[in-house]
Amino acid sequence: MNNSDFDSYLTKVGLTSKPALTEEGLKALHNAQHRRIPFENFDIALGKSISLSDEDLINKLIHKERGGYCFELNGLLLKTLKATGFDTRALLGRVHLAGEPTGRSHQVSVVNLDEQLWIVDAGFGSHTPRSPLPLVTDKELSTDIQTFRFIETEQFGYMLQVKLPDDNEGLIWQSLYSLDMTNVYDADKSYGNFYVSNHPKSLFVTSRIAAFPIENGIVTIFNNTMKKVVNGITEEMVLEENESYLETLRTQFGIKLEASFSDLKPLVTD
Template sequence: MSFDLDLYLARIGLAAAPPATAEGLIALQRAHRLAIPFENFDVILGRGIAIDSDAVFAKLVTAKRGGYCFEQNRLFEDALIALGFSVRPLLARVWLGIQGAPPPKTHTLSLVTIDGQDWIADAGFGGSYAPPMPLADGETADAPDGARFRLMRDPLHGWMLERDGHAASTDGRGGGEGWQPQFSFTLDPVFTSDLLLSNFWTSTAPESRFRQLRIASIVLPQGFASLTDKSYRRRNGDKEASGEIEDPRVYRMRLSLLFGLDLTAEDVAALGLFEER
């Protein structure tokens, strides 16, 4: 199946295709993150995660579901290619809340080249909103939620993306004072087989957080909302809310109204969060 750009643009709420420029890249990623939630429910429900272009389009666009980074950035890269951008995937190690040994490469992002300048872009980082940035040592960028991001060369891991911002505009990880590491990456070529292997580990290994937690998040105009198991947190501008959800009906309503996810009552029951009534 060929990529249907019009359907994708409708899904993310853009009336017209953005140009293949830095401004177009920033606008496209922003619209994508505002419209398509990050979520891992199919992992918990035992349905497997396919990351080929057709499967990802069918799930995230046609079925109006969300997905995690390997799905989100496959869709995003297909859209960038359809718009005339030069793009290739990278693999990254997520450092949020990590102490000790380096984490595995469980994240993917995009390297986009515009007029000879490399940029990193990421439509699938579920921990917070990281804007596209030129790939340069010491480069900084401001996110609409008030956070700042910084790219630094790392002698061991290639590049490190750091964040300095309000902890409530994250999913609860990596929100300490000052600059906090988000993820590291190198510019090594990444092949389909590499993505398949990383996606397989991320979606099946008992040690993976995506096998242990039920996760949803979405970018808000000036903030971020997340749901981790039954713990809910939301910050938009100076308004914050948080709490625990103890009723599966409220859980379904929250998923639908804020995250745009319409799971059936049977799916929510199968997530194993609530005792049967």
């Protein structure tokens, strides 16, 4: 990332200067991007390929009113972390939300700061950590409205879990993704990115998805359902299959598609 692109990034996310190489600076950088650039997969819904080139990431996520998913959002964040001066590299994780683990299809960054490792993730949809998380095990880690923990497993390495309410009005630990800390190369990212954006059983191919954090909550879209959760209270509405759908993307998520509603691929139905 050159100086001009770095300055454009800071302007995009609302920062007036380069963050300090401290815990506070790391959190400020993550917070700025996470609260400004939404999670979304609408290029796939428009039948477009997902490019991870520097030029395309910067054009889409900085210069346009668009978002992306993990390979894009965390790809851009990794470049910015490096340009800021943080000691960082990419990791790929297996997603465990459905129980059966996926391949290594989720990209995050690990930052080494004062001999403490931090997992930095701005691209995991509705369960995106709202702050960088120190990589320590068996300890509750809180953001403003979330509680996480890492546990260490023999089979998968470090497992990130989030505390969620269950059907019996109790709380459970839901496994999100696992990290084995192995080196990641551009080819690994290309493999994962191609699978999740092209495989007919990939959630990103079969569904329309968006998530955007707000004060004390989050707004999400899954196909035709929009949910707004604030202070644990959920409001839900069904979106119509017309141009008003795109207006909702613009007003609620800051996503401006250069397309008409009819350009979106039809939703996959059983």
